[in-house]
Amino acid sequence: MLHKTRGIVISYIRYRETSIIVKIYTEKFGIQSFIENGVRSSKGKNKIALFQPLTLLDMVVYHDEKKDLHRISEAKSGFPFRSLPYDIHKSSIAMFLDEVLNKTLQEHTENDALFDFLYHSLIFLDETDEHFENFHLIFLLKYAFFLGFSPENAQEIVSQFRELNVLIPFENDYQKLMNQLIMADYQTPLFMNRAVRNHLLEIIIAFYKIHVEEFGEIKSLQVLREVLS
Template sequence: MLVNTEAIILSALKYGEADLIVRAYTLESGVKTYMLRGILKSKKGKFKASLFQLLTQLEVVASHKDKGTLEYLKEAKVLHTYQSLHTNVLKSSMVMFLAEVLKNAIKEEEPNPALFQYLKFSLNWLDLHDSIANFHLLFLLKFTRYLGFQPDDSQADLPFFNLLDGVFQDINTNEYCVEGANVVLLRQFLSADFDTSQNIKLNQHSRTAFLNMLLLYYELHIEGFRKPKSLAVLNEIFN
């Protein structure tokens, strides 16, 4: 089936000497993986490798068999040109981290327009702003809404947050109940947007601790989710 759709690049892996295997999240068909043959050696080919940088927003025409196999890409063009996402060192490090999280977290080969629009809005915001130290923290927290395990903040005044059940509670009931500084920050981020989240003050230790808590939350709720390898690079950059 021939599909015309928007797509966001999640990964691009070199295969052999000249091929590229590209994984993308598409508006019309969810996660899709494409084999691009000869793209790394041919100067006159249909596609340039630069089209498939991490989190690039494309408009593509693709042939989808929808059988869980590698698909065929017929056309691709940049839908939105970033101003700084791939040239700013801080942002490019964050892009590596976010792309790895998205690749690990999104599995479905089915459309989710609300999630796709959230990703577009978030990436465009990141591209256009300079104060971004807390962006990835709020991004991960808001992302849980589309994955089905958004924290229940109906009792956010209670002292413990249960990572296993995603609720605030008044007593410690298991090893995944957290309290203290991380719970205070969780309350702040739950009521923030990308603009106001940059006003939340964190030092090196508190930012790392809160991020590790969020990643544990993901591990508990997404089967097979792994802590991103790019986390070390991100921590080094922001520390």
Template sequence: MIRKTSGIVLSSIRYKDTSIIVKIFTRELGLKSYLVNGVRTMGKGSKMALYQPLTLLDLVVYDKENAGLNRISEAKLRQAHQRIPFEFSRTSIALFITEVISRSIYENYQNEGLFDFLQESVVFLDQQDTKLSVFPLVFLIENAAFLGFSPEDAGGFIAESKNQPFSQAELPVTISYLRVLQSEKYRSQVKIPIALRRKLLDHLLDFYAEHLDNPSLFKSLTVIRQLME
């Protein structure tokens, strides 16, 4: 069956000489894997740019039930990025986001609310005035709600975790920052001290690991921590 859908590219791997297998989180069909032939070619005909992390696409796809790999009939840019592919900091955050999502959802998982949030996140990440130093924190806080394990209030991110890395002096300050980030979201310009910002990032990732039962380290974490200076 041929279906139309919008999609967000998460990752791709090489397949044979010129092809790739790409994972795309689609709004209507959920997380899907597609075999795309002939894209790893040199010259103007190459379409590899369409399959970079967090690329927003309009798709026409062949959707066969129980198929491990489907194929794409047509792929067009939904919105071209102006900064994400060209600025190291934004590219790194994009990779971090795709790693978090890839660990959080499974094949065929569909969640239109999560898709819309991710699409909104991509748009903000590409905007010049978005404060990148707190972007990963906002993403983790907001994303937890769409995955179904966000606490009722900011303090819950601390109280509902097995790990308690904050000192008694840091606790009220940290919860206050969490409230600001929850309220202002990606528009936030709050200035959080570097040491506390890093500790909060590590804590939120521990919080995710507890709920997703996936304790392994994030490959992109080292770079993200450096970007939060």
């Protein structure tokens, strides 16, 4: 049966000579995998741009609950990015966020609130021109709410670290900043240097590792740290 749905591309892998299998977080069905034929051929080279990570799509899809692999009938850009793929700072943040989503988006059911959060967060990052250097920190803290382990305050993180013997320094000054991040919106300007920002990110990632099984290492983290200097 055909269905209209919006989607957020998470990743794709090559399949046979000219095809891909693309993982998309859909508004209507949650995370799903689709086979797309011919996009790596000379005739389909322009179409593969639609399936770059974090592209926002409007789609018509064939979906069968009994199958693990589906097909796309129609796909077009739902929101053409103006700056996200071209600004090195934003694209580094996006690469990091995509890797986190790849590790954590699991549900195969509709979740309007989560989809809207992700969709509009990406649009905000694309459209904003200033004060986005802390975007990834605020995003991770907000996203944790949808994953079921959002901290109410820094002391909650401290308590869990202590209980599980997570040995990361988390002094009072950092706790104050963390509390500001927890309460912040994307528009909130919070001024901190690179070292402070990187340490807060290390704390948040450690908090994720407590709650997300097999979260593992983030390969894009080093690039993010270097770019947001």
